[in-house]
Amino acid sequence: MNKSLFVLCLLLLFSFGTAQAQNYSAHKVKQGETIESIAKKYLVTPSDIYGLNPDAQKELRVNSVLIIPKSKVLPPKVTTVKELEGYKKHRTKKRQTLYSLSQKYNVTIEEIKKHNTFLYAEPLRKGDKLQIPIFKVTEVEEANKLTKTYTVLPKEGKWRIAYKFGITVKELEELNPEMGDVLQEGQVLNVPNIGDEEEKEIDEKYSYYKVLPKEGFYRLKLKLGLEQEALETLNPVLKDGGLKVGMVLKIPYSSLPESIIGQDAIKVNLVDSIADFNTKHIVVMLPFRLNHVDFDSASDIKKSIEKDPYLDASLDFHSGVLMAIDSLKKLGVSLKVDVYDTKYELGEVKHIMDRNNFENVDAVIGPLTPDNFEEVASELKKYNTPVISPIGTNLKLYNNVFQSRPSNDLLKKRVINFVKADTLASNIIVISDTKNKPVSDDIKREFNFAKQILSRKDKEGVDKYYVNKGDIQDELKPGKNIVFLETQDAGFVSNVTSILAALIQEENIQEKKEAIEIVLVTTNINSAFKDDEVDNTHLSELQFHFATMSRAYNENGNNAFVKRYNQIYNITPNNRAVKGFDLTMDVVLRLVSSEDIYMSVNEAPLTEYVENKFAYKKKLFGGYYNNTVYLVKYDDLEIVEVKQIISQEELKKEQELEESKK
Structure with a gap:
């Protein structure tokens, strides 16, 4: 050597x-x-x-x-082969039995009987002449093959099979060079010939992450917040072979990065990631209620639309869907789209599910109403078909459910965290009406030093929805004051905002006046703040901040969707039309850029379109919810996004708080 x-x-x-x-x-x-x-x-x-x-x-x-x-392939099977070489004669002696003879000659009792057939009918006696078989015994080792065949299950993609057999997607493709980009149910593949007990199952309590090029344990620690030891515990294969590009790792469902407002680095443009050009089949379910429409004339149709809010909303949303389909086709994406009228009736939804085959549908958008949505999601669990809710909140999150509308709790939490992060705030005031006193108390618990102001009441104790200037002025301090306003009454909003705007004070050294800055916020943006009774000038002066599920696009901007929508419909798109466009684009682009929509949650943690963004997070036992919102403010009579950076420490605290509530 x-x-x-x-x-x-x-x-x-x-x-x-x-x-x-x-x-x-x-x-x-x-x-x-x-x-x-x-x-x-x-x-x-x-x-x-x-x-x-x-x-x-x-x-x-x-x-x-x-x-x-070490190979994961099953150890070779060893088979004992006996070949008859001849016989040895034996005369039975006193007290000898078939068992003692089998032990003496190393043969079985059955083998002795087989070659001395009279023993099947008669017992062994002294003096019986027997012929004892003599065998040549050899052991044959049956070498196992490197691979075995596996039949693809419904809705099973490459990453699921690769994870199941402990290999990377690339290795699966190497074993099956003709497998194609998209797997079909019933397709037969070559997989490592490991034992059944070594096959891994997808555990819905966890998320799954595909290792990207140049990612080591240090980068994964920064990205997922998991030490190497934790990753190896969840994925023992790492101890043997280390990290590999394309390897699918099991990780805690909460370890994927949260969306952080203003951090463009984590946003993914799925248009640049399209890899699958096979036809995708999607279904859209909306309550058009066409059975209620009067089709006698154009004016009658118009009246039907004006009278029926469900038809009006469905048509708006559907117009955005059509725009998205057109845009996707221009990108080379092939689609089959079925649109069903649910008629806003649970019975009709059941008829649709019974009359049509949904087994090979890639995704369903809708229905809009909770009961109808739950019926569809529950029925399609057996196919693992993703069902995406456009507007629902607090849905029953089955494993196949995607709630695209952020929860009200998330909106409230974003505003609370914004105020907590403001180190310049010297004073916090909470103004509310009687109905929203519980909300005011919740905010007080978040900020122990906050002062509470309630709207005035009459002698009978009935809320009159107003405060006096002195009620607020007495609580203001020099410096920055953050004021929460919690109400659904437009008159109360007008009353409070006009008083607050008048109390803003610039510094005047000669008159010995200190500056008083006021920033208005609310944890629940609603129609009261948008009422004609409310002066937008006051909202701008107060830098009114709130969290919203969608930001308003700039009508004067050069947005291709808005321009195209104007050309086709001769009107600017409302938020329902934009939601139809954004949601359809996101669903389809997730389907064609990842193994499936479930895997896209890991690979595309944050996507953003015209007015909406999506950062899905999985519940421990259940489906997915959109965990990102916009923080916006009034600025010079325009609503603009607040680019707030949240530190990793603050983000960790926010995650821990969210998990503790669950």
Whole structure:
């Protein structure tokens, strides 16, 4: 053995311990061997070898030593084969039995009877002449194959199968060069020939993350907040083979990054990630209630639309869907779209589900109403078909449900965190009417030093929805004051905002007046703040902040969707039309850029379109909810987004708070 080889073997010994203890072995490359032939010999894949020996990808040198991981393939089966060579004669003696004879000649009782058939009918007696079979015994080792076949299940994509058999997506593709980009139910694939007990199942209590190029344990720690030890505990395969590009890792469902307002780095433009050009089948369910429409004339149709809010909303949303379909086709995406009128009736929804085949549908958008939505989501659980709710909140989150509308709690939490992050605020005041006193108390619990002001009442104790200037002025302090206003009454909003705007004070040294800055916020933006009775000038002066599920697009901007919508419908799109466009774009782009929409949650943590953004997070036992909102404010009579950066420490606290509530 030359010195270099000896030193290398010593390094292997100290680095890995014994090969048996650490599930590795060393192989010295011989003349004519290839990575493929070596992999076949040890029942591993070429990628397994490359993972531990990256230099072998460049050149495989004779006499070089490779580290070979332990094979996951089942151990070979050993079969004992007996070949009859002849017989030995035997005369039965006193007290001998079939059992004692079988032990003496190392044969079975059945074998003795088989070659002495009279023993089937008569007992063994002294003096019986027997012929004892003599066998040549050999053990045949049945070498297992590297692979076995696997039949693809409904809605099963590459990453699920790769995870199940402990390989990367690339390795699965290497084993099946003709498999295609999209798997079909019933398709037969080659997979590693591991035992059934070693196959891993997708656990809905966890999320799954595909390792990207150049990602090591340090980058994953920064991205997922998980130490190497935690990842290895959840994924024992890491201890043997380390990280590989394309490997699918099990991670805690809450470890995926939250969407952080203003951090564009985590936003993903799915248009740049389209990889699947196979036709996708989506379904849209809306309560058009066309059975209520009077089709006698154009004016009658118009009246029907004006009278029926469900028809009006459905038509707006559907117009956005059509715009999205047109945009997707221009991107080369092939779609089959079925649109159903649910008629706002649960019975009609059941008829739709009974009369149509949804087994091969890739995604369903709608229905709008909670009962109808739950019927569809529950029925399609068996196919694992994703069902996306456009407007519902507090839905029953089955594993296949995506709630695209952020919850009211999330809106409230975003405003609370904004105020907490403002280190310049010297004073916090909460103004509310009687109806919203519980909300005021909740805010008081968040800010112990906050002062509470309630609207005035008459002698009978009835709320009159107003305050006096003195009620507020007495509580203001020099410096920055943040005022919460919690109400659904437009008159009360007008009353409070006009008083607050009048109390803003600039610094005047000569008159010895200190500056008083007032920032108005609310945890519940509603129609009262948008009423004609409320002066938008006052809202701008007060830098009115609130959280919203969608931001208003700039009508004067150069938005391609808005311009195209104007050309087709001769009107600017309302928020329902924009939601139809944004949601359809997001659903389809997730389908064509990832293995499936579930995997896209990990690969595209935040997407954003005209007015809406989506950052889905999975519940521990259940489906997905949109966990991102906009923080906006009035600025010079316009509503603009607040680019607030949340620190990692604050984000961690926010995550812990959210998890504790669940």
